[in-house]
Amino acid sequence: MTRSSHAGETLAPAGNRITDVAGIEVGHAYRIDDDAVVASPDDGVEGRGWATGTTVVRIASSAATCAVDVRGGGPGTRETDLLDAVNTVQTAHAIVLSGGSAYGLAAADGVMAGLEESGSGLAMDTAGHVVPIVPAAVVFDLPVGAWDHRPDAAFGRDALSAASVEVAVGSVGAGAGARAGALKGGVGTASIVIEHGPAAGVTVGALMVANPVGAVIDPATGLPWSVTAADAAHHGLVAPVSAEIRRYAELAAKQTVLNTTIGVVATDAAVDSASLKRVAMAGHDGLARAIVPAHSPLDGDTIFAVATGDRRIERVAEVPAGMNPDVAVVAEVSRVAAIVVQRAIVNAVISARSVAGIPSFVEVLPSALS
Incomplete structure (x- = not known):
């Protein structure tokens, strides 16, 4: 059975989670068996047990714009071309982050089905038919547990049903089987309310699944x-x-x-899809600060960006003709996007618990937690 409740999980506090952006909800579905073992062909060890899952970021705002930036050399994605600013559709109704490598993209089918049942999607006619837009990205976690245990449409549907403003972190959802170098990886989140400047009052949040080839913790310190x-x-x-x-x-x-770090940056500012691409790109700056090395040929590093448009910002000054009039807001949101992505990745690792024998941060470096 998948698990989608918050019982016994570590919850991110309000004021430091992606759902501080109004109109964003997060749900997890995952399964971790007590007897899960990491496959190690070199040592003749066969993987067994479940240790994988799916995370859904639901977007309630009808005015939301979306973008994506893919930097890794081995991505596993769905509907990312749709989010190119030169294309027709500029929004999404949910974003799926999943374990299971390319097999895990099937989780998006369950999310689409659930959204369709609720009437959420692009309206196609007057009869109520809709097409939900559900981009997705996956991490490679197949050796953790067993190769034949991976998320499917049921995981996606369960994660969508569990979506709320509460955000569980650590070894949950798409981070259930994640690994961050030598330590257990997981799901992490963070947010910041911008206090000063042209974007004062804007909230920027991130939710990241940390499963990188590189390390999040410096072995020297x-x-x-x-x-x-x-x-x-x-x-x-x-x-x-x-x-x-x-x-x-x-x-x-x-x-x-193992490989791939994926996630979502969200803001309540009104940002067009072309400018939002810059926000997704800035998120990768935070990824590169948190992980060494980052964006390797084996990583599938992918960051989605969402702007709900719930907070309109008055322009404090005119900009030169021919320049994006919201450039100052975009620049500030991008700066903060890098910070919250970095914090979310670190949060994922220090919040994770040991799974399938992969040691957790708290087990290896307990004295680091004050």
Whole structure:
């Protein structure tokens, strides 16, 4: 059975989650068996048990615009061409993030079916027929658990049904079987309300599934890469003891390679689809700050961007003729997008619990959590 409730899960607090953007909801469906084992062909180990899932970001706003930026060399995606600003459709009704590699794209079928039943989608006629727009991206988690256990349409439907403003983080949803270098990966989230400047009052949030080839934790320090005092305080981290750092460095030196970090950046600003592409691109800056190395030939790194348009910003100054009049807002939203993506990826790793024998951050570096 898939699990889509919040019982026993770690929930992101209000004020630091993607659903702080009005009109955005998140749902997870996943299955983790106690006997799940990571496949290791080199050691003759067969994977077994379930350890995978699906996450759905539901978009309630009818005025939402969407975009996507794919940077990894091995992406697994659906409906990304549709979101090109030169094409006709400029919106989406839900975005699916799933485990299961290319097989996991089937989860989007269940989301489409659920949205159709509720009448959500592009109206096609006066008889009530709709076509839901459901882009998707997947991570490669097949060796965690077993190759023949992967999300299908039922996972997508269950995740859609579970969607709410509550956001569970860690080893949940599409992050159930995720791995971040030597440590357990997962789902993470973050948000910021911009306080000053042309975009004051705008909320920017991110939800990321961290399953990269690279590491999120620096083996030299046991902390996130280039961590600042502000970053450490945000995540509640302090420098771990040297023995734990040495243990982590040993694990990192012989990590198993998996790949792909995917996610969604959302804002309540009104941003056209072409400009929103810049926001998705900026999200990858945060990805590259959080993961070393990033955007490798084996990664499928993909970030979607959503603007609900619920908050209209008055322009504080005129811009030169021929320039996008909202350029100052787009620039500020893009700057903050990089921050929330970085924070969401770190949140995914420090919130994850051990699955299938993959050690968690809290197990390996417990003294880092203040």
